[in-house]
Structures are given as structure tokens and as C-alpha cells.
Amino acid sequence: MAKHPAIATQNAALRDQLTASNRDYWDRLVALLAKQPKRTSDRQLHDLLTGLLIAQQRDEPASQFFGGEPEDAVETLLTTLWPRPWWLTADLGFPFLLLTIGIVLPTAFLPAVPLQAPLLAVQYGLLIVALAIGIWLTPKFAFKGQIVSWGIIVLVLLVALNLAARWVPTAGLIFLTRKGGTVFLLAFAVIVTALIVWAKKRRTETWLPALTADLWITILLAVMARVAPTSALMVTTTGSILIAIGTVIGDLSILIIGWHIWQTRQAD
Template structure:
């Protein structure tokens, strides 16, 4: 293949050959190696363009440096699942499963249980990602539904059987500062991702993040802290949880509609 590529290179015009040499040199400097087969395909395409009186800069869409940025995404595409949406299940899991257990400052978080919970989430995501390409859209929906049900069952078992270890509390002062910083950091992440990817799923979580944070702050700051340990406080927490879940569904529905409209276009 190397010999064939050298022969193809000799068929280039001097200008295109100079461009190609610069491009090949830049590609060789990339972390991932460009195979001879990939170079062969690029050379073949360039020769076809040359036969149409097209310069290499036109064919590759710019200077060699600009072409490399485009080609790296083409030659070594990211896995389909490695997008900003991968944050969604982890953030949802954190604000939907982990943080609600620590809304009241007297209830500790368990490091051992959290490690098991996140481990189960990673296993579930890995299984879902592996199965997704094997099914039709309807099959993917069913498979993800089954995985979620099994995950919830496994989390329930883990909550009962994992020994309590590594207990730590989100205290009134330190915990409040941590929760505020956490909510601000998540909001910053969501806003940053949305600017790059307007149809991202992450904005669906924004309201729930702040509702959960507000409930936790109410349980730590006077005068509402005493209220939150009563039956009325339990009702407020329950209503807040329902409101947070509804916000995810409503905002998520609008995002889904926007994505469908984009796909149709």
C-alpha cells in the first residue's frame, strides 16, 4: 500500500503535491496514526478532484492545517454515544437518587453505598449502549425500559444489603455551601453544553437541580429548618420532588419535539 501511495503521489501536480506533503506531515503528528489505506483513499479522492481541475485546497476545504482539523473528525469519529448527553444519566442519577437521601442534614450519605450505586449505573449504561445498535428504535426503547427497571431493583437491594461505611454529613453550614456550589457548577455546565449543542437533554435537569437544592437549603437554614422535620416538611419535600420530576418531563418533552423537528429538516 505504501508503494501504491507513492505512485499516486507522483501523479499529483507540483502544487497539489506540495499541499499533500504538508497535509501528510501534519497527519503524521496526530495522536492517532493515519493508516496507509486511509491515505490511499485521500490520495485517490484528490486525484479525482485534480482531474476536474480542482486544487487540493479546494478539495480539502482550506489550508493543510484547516484540513487536518476536519479530517481528524472524519478519519477517527467519536463513538456515537460519546456526546455531552452522556452527562444526563449521571446528573439525573445524582439529583434523583443520591441527593434526595441527604435533604435533611441529620441523614448521612454513605460512601460505600454511593460507590455501589454509581457502579450499577455504569454497568446499566454500558449494557444499554452495547445493546442499542442491535435493535430497532422500538426495540431500543423496550431494552432501555427493562434495563431501568432492573437497575431500580438492584439499587433497592443495594440500599438494604450494602454495609454502612464511609458515612458523612452535609452539615448546615458546610453542606449548604456545598449544595449551592454544586448547583451553580451544574448550571454552568448545562449552559455551556447548551451553547454548543442547543438540542442537548441537559437543560431538562436545570429546574430539578434547583428544586432539590432549595429543599436541602430549607432543611438547613432557619426558620424553615425546624419545619422540614415535621409532617408538613415531609409534604413539602414530596411536592418538591414531584414538581422536579414534572419539570424534567415537561422540558424534556419540548427538547424531544425540537430534536424531532431538526431530524425532519
């Protein structure tokens, strides 16, 4: 634990004011906190002790104040003493998956059209920069300001991605072949779907389920371009129409499911 002599001395004096049962509880709690990966500072312990003494004056035992036995209380304290950043959730994967499903994979629908490693690096790099700017700006604005700022960021990002697709030199070609590419695409879809199910179980209003339909539509179209007898069809005008229809349906599914998730979040 982080040591500050002056505060540590105050903590020792505060501890002496605890009743025997509360002191025993406190010592057990401190011992458990000391075993955690993150260090509990003397200042944090001081705040906890102060709160416990106030509860003691109300004849409230330590187990009631901390919400259970020390082993249970530690789990709660870990989330209050070291809260995760607001943006560090499963939803952080949403923009990366959206870029992959909506922009990256559609460029390689046909097995003869490869992905380009330098372009991929630029695309995901631009996304990371955009997210960093958005995360930095979000706390500085009210709700309407957040919507406007994120809207501007998205528009600038789309323009930058378009320019990157034109200007980044062709190199580092990655072909999603008929057999290997099909296996990769199906495995990717299954893994992402499993992650979405897992994220939804942890947090029902996560944004990730909005991508499920678009994910499988995109994968289905890409697989159709790699297996007989549909592979020949996908290089024709009919195939182009199917890709266009699938793209529209996928985009609409994101909007419709996303709107439903938005309403659920607002209700909560």
C-alpha cells in the same frame, strides 16, 4: 504515522500522479497530520490520495477537494478519520446527574441523615453497568427496539438500586452538615448549572437542560433543611409535604422539558 510498506509504496506512486500544486498541498497536509496525537495510517492516506486523484481528473484543486488550506482541512479530517463514538457526548453526564439529583441527594435532605460511601459506590457502579449494556445493545436494534431495551434496562436498574439501598451495610457515613453541607450543595448546583449552559452552547438539543429545574428544587429543599428559620419546619409534617411537592414538581419539570427537547431533536 502507521507504516505498511506495500501501501506506502502505492501511496508514493499515487503522489507522483498529482500535479505540482496538488503535490505541494498534499505534502503540507501530510506534514500537519504527522504532528497530530493520533497516527494516520497508510491505508487512510491511500484513501485520501485516491479521492484527491479523482478530484484532480475533474480539474478540482486540492484546496477545493479538502475544503480549504491544509491547516483548515486537518481540523475537518480529524473528525472524519477518527470519529468519536456516538455515545461520547455531554449527554453521557445526564444519567449520572439524574441519579445524583433524583436519588442520592434526596436521601440526605436532612443534615442528620448521612450519605453512605459503600452504597454510593454500588449505586454508581450499577449505573455504569446499565449504561454499558445499553450502549452495547443500542446499535443492534431499530428505534422501537432501542426504546424497549432501554426501558427494560431502566426498570432493572431501579429494582437493583432499591435492593442495594436495603442490603448494602451502613458504613462510610458522609454528613452534609448545616454549614459545610450548605456550601457544598450550592457550589454543586452552580457548577452543574454552568456545565449545562456550556453543553447547551455546544449542542442546543442536549438533554442536560431538562435537569436544571429539578436540580435547583432539590438543592433549595436541602438548603432549607439546613438554615434558620426553615430548618425546624423541614422536620415537621409540613416539611415532608414540601419535600413531596418539590419532588413531584422536579420530576414533572424533567418530563416537560425533556419532551420539548425530544420534539426539537425529532424536528432536526
